């Protein structure tokens with residue numbers, strides 16, 4: 049049992065660390081939540097369930113995440129906004145020496161300057177997490193979102 | 207010096223173009239007397255903000271552009287490959303259903319039950335033998351014909367027939383509202399207007415060539431959808447893709463990583479009414495795929511950490527150009543940006559908002575590597591794309607500017623005040639052309 053509690057605790061800490069990074073606009077810390085050979089996807093539930101491969105964003109390496117971080121910082125014009133992630137309890141599906149597979153629901157609230165806070169994106173994370181010397185890291189994170197319409201754009205990682 | 211609005215062609219070699227251009231100009235001048243809007247020098251180089259903010263003008267636009275005289279985008283045949291497959295979508299602000307019937311034909315009908323008007327189809331896609339309105343179980347064939355009406359002949363009780371439809375009720379007269387359908391190259395268009403010209407005549411020879419280039423008869427393979435709701439007037443998206451002024455300035459990602467260069471060969475072409483257009487450009491060093499991430503006209507040192515975003519491999523069907531953006535007025539944008547191809551469907555929601563639906567696809571003969579490449583490059587486009595996310599943002603903020611000052615106007619005078627095809631991108635001529643057409647149709 050204590051092993052399970054340990055795993056659960058470590059996963060929730062990773063989730064919390066991730067949320068803290070993306071809500072603080074700390075894109076380097078976001079990139080650091082992943083191992084080098086990683087996958088990050090933001091995909092509409094529709095595509096996911098119908099077996100369409102298209103994602104809203106689909107990255108296949110830490111290099112691609114770095115390129116996104118650069119894009120956010122240097123090239124993408126956007127209306128400034130805050131985001132706030134609320135992540136539910138992880139459902140741990142399998143634990144092996146190599147990999148923890150789990151899911152967690154999330155809601156992202158967006159607040160634009162001088163505006164009210166609104167629900168921006170709702171969905172679930174499907175994660176594959178691995179042990180590294182620096183603690184747990186994401187090998188794969190898929191953000192599968194229910195939100196049928198993106199309120200104009202997604203700039204920051206979910 | 208007073209300059210009069212004169213629609214002239216930059217390319218004088220197209221005689222018939224020039225003729226039509228002059229006709230359009232004349233029509234604009236005639237109607238302008240009655241225009242409720244203030245058009246600078248009776249032209250279209252300055253666009254009154256009211257065309258974006260006025261709810262009544264918007265209603266008239268829906269009638270004039272989406273519900274009459276125009277073929278509107280419905281979808282791709284590959285979305286409904288089998289008998290009974292359907293997809294729910296929209297023409298303007300009206301919900302419609304596209305279905306494939308037992309003969310393999312594509313039908314489009316309005317999503318309003320003939321009985322009590324209920325929007326009966328709620329699923330967005332699926333497969334059906336028939337369509338049934340849940341309210342009173344009226345059922346329709348895949349062609350939209352009424353086939354079943356419960357209690358049509360009444361109910362027998364104690365030897366007497368109660369109720370039933372009147373004797374002269376005919377199912378033939380009570381089908382769903384069917385749209386006229388045109389398919390070409392696997393793309394489906396429809397119109398409520400059964401009297402209008404053919405799809406081919408509607409698009410016109412010049413732009414049709416670019417349509418056929420992308421939809422050359424190969425079966426399409428759907429890669430998936432992206433959907434965004436943009437708080438701005440729907441025309442702004444047409445204008446965005448008729449505006450080659452902004453990409454090199456707004457989309458710094460393009461410039462940073464060498465996808466947009468001032469020395470790219472480019473052309474702008476329109477149909478004779480100036481409503482549709484193609485922006486055609488050819489990157490200087492298209493064939494050197496792995497050169498791309500090294501080329502930079504902006505920051506010499508900028509390199510992608512992962513160059514696969516721009517792993518561009520030229521395809522035979524491009525026939526030269528590396529990017530062709532086609533605007534079919536009013537409802538759709540056809541995108542070829544290197545290996546990424548998509549349709550972008552405009553679905554208005556009042557004058558201040560529209561839904562923008564992206565359908566990315568590939569071709570039946572794509573290798574797995576090409577499919578992967580198209581998907582990787584799709585990271586550049588869509589609601590989160592490296593170079594498309596900012597388009598939605600600037601449209602939203604433009605609309606905000608219009609709303610606060612509706613009596614003002616926007617300028618579109620780069621490259622002059624006239625309208626015509628060009629062999630460069632330093633012009634807003636396509637926007638002026640679109641409004642020349644708009645004025646003519648709207649009689650404003």
Ligand SMILES: [Fe+2]
Pocket residue numbers: 446452453456457593594597
């Ligand atoms: Fe753009």
